[in-house]
Amino acid sequence: MNIEMIEAAADRLAGHARVTPLLSSPFLDEVAGRRVLVKPECLQHTGSFKFRGGWSAVSALPVAQRARGVIAFSSGNHAQGVARAAALHDAPAVIIMPSDAPRLKIANTRALGAEVVLYDRANEDRDALGARLAEERGLTLVKPFDEPQVIAGQGTCGLEIAAQAEQAGVTQADVLVPCGGGGLTSGVALALEDRAPGLRARPVEPEGFDDTARSLASGRIERNARLAGSICDAIITPSPGQITFPIMQRLCGPGLAVTEDEALRAMAAAFLRLKIVLEPGGAVALAAALYHPDRVSGEAVIAVASGGNVDPDLFRTALDRYGDQV
Amino acid sequence: MNIEMIEAAADRLAGHARVTPLLSSPFLDEVAGRRVLVKPECLQHTGSFKFRGGWSAVSALPVAQRARGVIAFSSGNHAQGVARAAALHDAPAVIIMPSDAPRLKIANTRALGAEVVLYDRANEDRDALGARLAEERGLTLVKPFDEPQVIAGQGTCGLEIAAQAEQAGVTQADVLVPCGGGGLTSGVALALEDRAPGLRARPVEPEGFDDTARSLASGRIERNARLAGSICDAIITPSPGQITFPIMQRLCGPGLAVTEDEALRAMAAAFLRLKIVLEPGGAVALAAALYHPDRVSGEAVIAVASGGNVDPDLFRTALDRYGDQV
Numbered sequence: 001m002n003i004e005m006i007e008a009a010a011d012r013l014a015g016h017a018r019v020t021p022l023l024s025s026p027f028l029d030e031v032a033g034r035r036v037l038v039k040p041e042c043l044q045h046t047g048s049f050k051f052r053g054g055w056s057a058v059s060a061l062p063v064a065q066r067a068r069g070v071i072a073f074s075s076g077n078h079a080q081g082v083a084r085a086a087a088l089h090d091a092p093a094v095i096i097m098p099s100d101a102p103r104l105k106i107a108n109t110r111a112l113g114a115e116v117v118l119y120d121r122a123n124e125d126r127d128a129l130g131a132r133l134a135e136e137r138g139l140t141l142v143k144p145f146d147e148p149q150v151i152a153g154q155g156t157c158g159l160e161i162a163a164q165a166e167q168a169g170v171t172q173a174d175v176l177v178p179c180g181g182g183g184l185t186s187g188v189a190l191a192l193e194d195r196a197p198g199l200r201a202r203p204v205e206p207e208g209f210d211d212t213a214r215s216l217a218s219g220r221i222e223r224n225a226r227l228a229g230s231i232c233d234a235i236i237t238p239s240p241g242q243i244t245f246p247i248m249q250r251l252c253g254p255g256l257a258v259t260e261d262e263a264l265r266a267m268a269a270a271f272l273r274l275k276i277v278l279e280p281g282g283a284v285a286l287a288a289a290l291y292h293p294d295r296v297s298g299e300a301v302i303a304v305a306s307g308g309n310v311d312p313d314l315f316r317t318a319l320d321r322y323g324d325q326v
Numbered sequence: 327m328n329i330e331m332i333e334a335a336a337d338r339l340a341g342h343a344r345v346t347p348l349l350s351s352p353f354l355d356e357v358a359g360r361r362v363l364v365k366p367e368c369l370q371h372t373g374s375f376k377f378r379g380g381w382s383a384v385s386a387l388p389v390a391q392r393a394r395g396v397i398a399f400s401s402g403n404h405a406q407g408v409a410r411a412a413a414l415h416d417a418p419a420v421i422i423m424p425s426d427a428p429r430l431k432i433a434n435t436r437a438l439g440a441e442v443v444l445y446d447r448a449n450e451d452r453d454a455l456g457a458r459l460a461e462e463r464g465l466t467l468v469k470p471f472d473e474p475q476v477i478a479g480q481g482t483c484g485l486e487i488a489a490q491a492e493q494a495g496v497t498q499a500d501v502l503v504p505c506g507g508g509g510l511t512s513g514v515a516l517a518l519e520d521r522a523p524g525l526r527a528r529p530v531e532p533e534g535f536d537d538t539a540r541s542l543a544s545g546r547i548e549r550n551a552r553l554a555g556s557i558c559d560a561i562i563t564p565s566p567g568q569i570t571f572p573i574m575q576r577l578c579g580p581g582l583a584v585t586e587d588e589a590l591r592a593m594a595a596a597f598l599r600l601k602i603v604l605e606p607g608g609a610v611a612l613a614a615a616l617y618h619p620d621r622v623s624g625e626a627v628i629a630v631a632s633g634g635n636v637d638p639d640l641f642r643t644a645l646d647r648y649g650d651q652v
Contacts, residue, residue: 015493021344023369026410027437042601043349043366084352111353167341271641275368275603275634308601312649315597316642323638 001148001247003194006155006187009056013156016088017052018044020157022164022302025273031290035300037168038286039161040276042308046112048234048282049157049184049306050081050144056153057142058085066091068138071130075101077234077307078144079109087113094139096130102311145183146241154184158191158201161302165199170300172198174253176285178306179203179212180235182244188304189251199302202253204285206232206260212240212248213255221245231260231314234281234307256295262287267315268322270305279310327474327573329520332481332513335382339482342414343378344370346483348490348628351599357616361626363494364612365487366602368634372438374560374608375483375510375632376407376470382479383468384411392417394464397456401427403560403633404470405435413439420465422456428637471509472567480510484517484527487628491525496626498524500579502611504632505529505538506561508570514630515577525628528579530611532558532586538566538574539581547571557586557640560607560633582621588613593641594648596631605636606644 020043028036041049058070069092072082079095086093095109099118110116119129134141143150161175175192177185182203189201203212209230214222223239230236240248258266263280266287270278278286285303289296346369354362367375384396395418398408405421412419421435425444436442445455460467469476487501501518503511508529515527529538535556540548549565556562566574584592589606592613596604604612611629615622 018347018349021347021369023344027434030437040369040601043347047601108353111356268638271603271638275366275373277597277601277603312594312597312645316645319638319642 001151001190001243003190005148005152006159006191009149009152010156010159012059013052013055013153016055017156019160020044022168023274023276027273028269028290031269032301033293034298035170036289037165037170037300037302038274039157039302039304040274041157041304041306042276042278042282046077046080046084047307047309048077048081049154050077051084052156053150053153053183054078054081054085054142057147057149058082058089058091060149061140065140069093070142071096071134071139072142073126073130074144075105077309080112082142083109083112083114094133096126104311145181146243148243151183151187151244155187155191157184157304158188159195161188162192162195162199165196165302170302171196173298173300173302174296175199175201175302175304176204176256176288177201177304178235178281178284179205179255181237182212182240182248184304184306185252186244186247189247193251200253201251203248203255204288205235205255205257206230206263206284207257209236210255210257211238213257215240215245216249216252216255219249232263232281232284234279235284256288256292258284258287258292262291264318265322266290267318271319272323276305277308277310277315278305279307280314282307327477327516327569329516331474331478332485332517335475335478336482336485338385339378339381339479342381343482345486346370348494349600349602353599354595354616357595358627359619360624361496362615363491363496363626363628364600365483365628365630366600367483367630367632368602368604368608372403372406372410373633373635374403374407375480376403377410378482379476379479379509380404380407380411380468383473383475384408384415384417386475387466391466395419396468397422397460397465398468399452399456400470401431403635406438408468409435409438409440420459422452430637471507472569474569477509477513477570481513481517483510483630484514485521487514488518488521488525491522491628496628497522499624499626499628500622501525501527501628501630502530502582502614503527503630504561504607504610505531505581507563508538508566508574510630510632511578512570512573515573519577526579527577529574529581530614531561531581531583532556532589532610533583535562536581536583537564539583541566541571542575542578542581545575558589558607558610560605561610582614582618584610584613584618588617590644591648592616593644597645598649602631603634603636603641604631605633606640608633
């Protein structure tokens, strides 16, 4: 992984991925006690940064290989990002989803042009099913984070942050990034290393699922005790990746963790002050910026708001609890 | 009013107003039966396009006059736009608001740096109060729409639409604009006339408050029978302006009207598919694009989403009714 791969991904994404703006509000600055800049990747195609990595991976394939199609395992944002990127390349996409995934997500992934193959979590082996389909049809697996071209695609978000922060007059700041397997965090860190050395990427996770923060602290890959039971489902992974972790270890500052309630509160703040829709996992970095200012240093902080694919019910919960007092 | 004034406003706004992106979703395209491009002015500073006009008007004042301050009447988006623009120019701002305005809006306007003067709707003459304050302090009145520098500021939104639509390959389309007094609609129309003659601005209003559509149809300024009682409060005005109407008459296509329920449904669609927060008045153009495709012509339609300053309760109503079926 290097900056040239991210630059090449940026060339392939130009005109296809959206350049998301950098948002701010004096009300959020007041809460945080410093200037807060928010990178709203919820506005990216398919509602999360995952479209960047999906497009990068699909567009990097040799034409003949791409024409045979791609396959991905995901019940969430990665599924939609890969499905859309493949459809726009006229490439078939197979997405393997658990049969108990939310109906809306299954419907969306299908509507984005993918063939959805459902499996029974209890009785079927997902990996064996995927391997068989890939073998039979010559499909290329697009992994969600531990894959160089995916990391390169997510890194394009970091290139934009570097340029936009400079335009906003911010050259020294922590850049807080919602972190699952570390694809976005490591990609952003690599881009910042090259383009904005005064900006330091830091992963943010939900409390109880802070595998990356603990891995950074201990110096080796740590795992989460649990893999389910968080409303921040978009960023729950067993552990940081084999490729992403060394990058984060070399470049990132200490990890941060926030509670689920803080994520909901940040969703309400983003609704009220920025007019954007965030899912809990996409709101953890903003939550850290707003509600843990003591753990951040510098006169400004940049928070990536990584996704907005949230069910209306859960969004209502955030507004019910925190719509009047953010 | 002419394009040079809009270009000059764009120069003054550069680096201060946000260049909002142009959003889209294949799901919205499917609902509308054509390509839908959305200009999310809810992401503008203070949550609506009004910051453009506020900044344009305040920045156009001679320095000594600006230093004495500005005054505006508004309980809504214009108040916040002017307050913020004045504060960023270190100019005093007095905003005259009814004492029964929502507490949150009063608090926000104050927090944005303005002096809020409350008046009693029943027993006080707002205009006399404003005239006295302006006289005493040498304040300059910033009118909400029938003011050339305000129209010029709103027109910068049209300059961006022209450039972004061309980049997206759209050169022939209706541009639907939420319309109150016509400041945004006329400014956008002037910009499009110069930069994108294949794009035609059309005002969109709530049913029962379609003064501009009726004025365009009859050829003279018509008034609304009622001035209250709509959830689309941001775009309810008695009639189009003396300056804005002739511009709209010369340049705009026929007006459109949508129901309140269609506005709520468009808010839910924007939540689910674009991850942006709209207020009802800001959602009427998107509602027309999605739910009245027969009244629009062309292979693509552009909808301005003009503002997002909505109370959490009303937003919940939109999600309750239409969160599951947009």
